[in-house]
Amino acid sequence: MSESLRIVVVAPDLDIADEDPQALQQAERSRALRIGLLENGYNLVAVLPADPFLTERLAQLHPDLVIVDAESEARDALEHVVMATREAPRPIVLFTNDSDTSQVRHAVAAGVTAYIVAGLEAARIRPILDVALARFEHEQALRAELDSARTELRERKTIERAKGLLMQRQGLSEPEAYARLRKTAMDKGLRLHEVAQRMLDVIDLLA
Template identity: 75%
Template structure:
């Protein structure tokens, strides 16, 4: 793993307003352990951000390679903020939490969380967790790219078939001749075959 990955942690303040709040103090201690673990392993921790309305703007400015969310009982609300903030620029999201209520894990993963780690945070676990999260994110992005490419190819094939049919109907060409005409036009104009087909269909629709 490249330790120079730009990592942002989304976490509560390390100094809770109420020092008698045991939950807040416990969460602050876990958050401190997480940050120390990152630094001990040489990771590039560029910022620690609160969960607020400016989170999206901060992430857009910092452009981190990975986002770590440190949350407890308010994990759902925190994740909603982070997922929304990374919607236009997807990146790995790792959640560390002590909240044993895992009823919303499925929703979190579907929303874009790459790894959901419940309890047991220890510095030596951080590296393998991040390695798995990055590998999973890369795999999922590759699958999404393949899906988009397949969808685009299918759409282009449909356009080409429709354009061929139009040429066959209006110019009395055979299917092969119609295809060759489309291909020659694409070559002459330096365009993709699907783009030529789309323009021809748009023009036919415009002229009626």
């Protein structure tokens, strides 16, 4: 699967113009991450900065997973990535050497799938990404199930309201009102809740 998995790394520019030890350390870490991805057979399609253009770039590249490689600016980078993936959710994995874990709760709440501190050994990259993908797919399935349940509840309420109006205005019993809605839906090739909603819309207009 790794051969076809398209990965984008969001990281600061590696062109270090000075001898700042922290910047040099982060540059080395970023290089190690990219080498580790390539050694594990992943398709590293791009390395992008966390800037206002990230949304457009991710939309063009369609990655399967986004890795954030950040240190002190991790929160800013995460905000850019989360905003960029809001319309098209993707697994987000944060690699950092920053031992300050105060941002973990914020990161997970924002949509980060895995928050990895000091876990950049090449041998760990594959299991970390595999777990992140599995967790993301599980969460997406749960969200889809929840959305489906909410939609079903809304549709049921619409049908119940339409049945109630038919019973009140035309003196029908509940089974008769339901049968009327169901027959109309079958005749018009519509779903039951669509017929109910159209009926409610007409009644609201005439009210």
